[in-house]
Amino acid sequence: MSLKKRYSYGLCAILLVIMLAGCAHLVQNSAATLSASKNFYDLAMTTTADLQKAGVIDQAKRDQINGVATIYMKAHNVAVDALITYNATNLAVDKDKLSTAILKAIAAWADVAGLVNAIKPGALPTKLGGGL
Amino acid sequence: MNAAMIQIIVVCLVELVKAFPAIEQAVAQFIANISQTVPFTTEQLETLKITKSPENY
Numbered sequence: 001m002s003l004k005k006r007y008s009y010g011l012c013a014i015l016l017v018i019m020l021a022g023c024a025h026l027v028q029n030s031a032a033t034l035s036a037s038k039n040f041y042d043l044a045m046t047t048t049a050d051l052q053k054a055g056v057i058d059q060a061k062r063d064q065i066n067g068v069a070t071i072y073m074k075a076h077n078v079a080v081d082a083l084i085t086y087n088a089t090n091l092a093v094d095k096d097k098l099s100t101a102i103l104k105a106i107a108a109w110a111d112v113a114g115l116v117n118a119i120k121p122g123a124l125p126t127k128l129g130g131g132l
Numbered sequence: 133m134n135a136a137m138i139q140i141i142v143v144c145l146v147e148l149v150k151a152f153p154a155i156e157q158a159v160a161q162f163i164a165n166i167s168q169t170v171p172f173t174t175e176q177l178e179t180l181k182i183t184k185s186p187e188n189y
Contacts, residue, residue, distance in 0.1 A: 027171075027172060028172075031172060031177065031180065034180045035180055038180055038181075038182055041182050042184075045184075045186055045189035046189060048186075048189065049189040065186070066186035066187060069186040070185065070186055073182045073185065073186070076181075076182050077181050077182060080177060080178070080180045080181045083177055083180070084174055084177045084178070087171075087172055087174070087177060088174065
């Protein structure tokens, strides 16, 4: 094998390692964000249930919170599906879908946190970490 | 390009990296990131899903 060819293969290998490392980095960050997102949801719903038990909120308010929490839950699970797909394919198109899905989940979280924090200030983190 | 020239280039690159701590740090960080990267299985990622609906709290 010529030296030129050997350098080309070496360069390709380095580029491949950099690309794979970049993909893995995004998958890890996204997984960390979604793990936090799942914990936040649990905290939000536990707090809401406690507030209802304590008589701080009525059923109508509970239903309103359940409504935004359902939207959040669906957005979160769509993001998890997007992460599973990207983890398997590493395609740029799937990377974009993952980023969009996580941004939607972050936006949905703001609604949940805003609603619960209006009743009990500081109960929930207002921002879901980007991780991207 | 012979072996001596390659050796000179490698030495120059190493010295260049040493001369700029930021580059050295970035390379070290990059290597650390690669070594810490553990691929996820689909089953592991599935556990990130929320399965308990709001009504069940």
